Amino acid sequence: MKELPDKTLFTLVQDHDERAFAVLLERYSRRMYDLVYKRTRDDDDTKDILQDIFISFWNNRDKIRIEDSIYPYLHRSAKYAVIDLAIRNQRVSAYQNLLAKQDEPFIHPAENSLIADELKLQYEREVARMPGTMQQIFRLSRDQHLSAREIAAQLQLSEQTVRNNITLALKKLRLSIGSDQLIVLLPLSLYISSALTVN
Template sequence: MMKNLTDAELLSLVRKENDEKAFAILVLRYNVALYKYIYARVRLEDDAKDILQEVLISCWNNRHNIQNPEKIFNYMCRAAYYSVIDWQIAHKKILARQTTLLEKDEPSTFPVENQLIAVEMREKVDTEVAKMNDTMRKVFISSRWESKSIHEIAQEYGLSEQTVKNTISLALKRIRLRLQTDHWLSVYILLTLCLQFLNGTAYMI
């Protein structure tokens, strides 16, 4: 039976025949351990699940580049390690940005109710950014969170300036669609809050 095959044998099927069943068996062997590893570092269940999914997708997409079939778990752990680092960097920037915004907001100008709505919106944006592929996420963070120019981003990631522009446009479109699809905020209120609370910040849409 396939489940009795070694990691190397399963990975051989995955690489040579694109065998999804063989890959599923590898996932079943290690997904719990990977999840525990990720969760221990992020302490957020939904985020840990999202990171795990990204890691597994990355492993499948890069299956032909895995050099040592007998150490597939080590490969998965490295992928998880780097994904967690990306999450931690993004999460720290999010918390710093939110803290700065709340410190600057005057209570008389920004009622508590509006602050809570703005925080909820930012959380939804954060969730959508975390789901982006690696290139889109890095380009979006560089542009919106780090305020880098199109030229700087293109140079940093070896992309054309037009590709950077297109990537940012697609990322913003995804975020707009996410917020509109949730039906928790009208387009009018969405744009008003963006201008009122987030003008000049990472989340201007």
């Protein structure tokens, strides 16, 4: 079985063949580890990312489509996961910075809640001011966590149009609210989509 090409093994995986999955896992684990570790420089983070990638690969095997090799799929998954990790770390740092910028070292929980509510209200006002199509795309991405491809299919737009609108929406929000506050409010998927348009 180890000599079988990826496509044949993947067909077996789609038929719930765990041995074929184990062969693919063995075939790509080292290569994927090296790829991810170059970005994270952390053994634990790298192993966690790889575990998530391969679990997702198995759980979504019926939805995945490959041509000849599964490596492009794994590579994309690794890219998203590394960006996801970086943004999670950035969100923690941003939130800590927000707390550090408070004038008083300790704020009553009720006051904290009022600050958070005001921030959310400002955010919703800015989203409501966006043009119709931009607002619709942004809400689908934020609230339903749809990918650019899924939004494009639903709204009958090009994927690039969807990505452009998400990027413009984020720019508007950054200008009006600020990056530190915004990153605390938004799901990671939006930042991933925005980062991918740069590459």
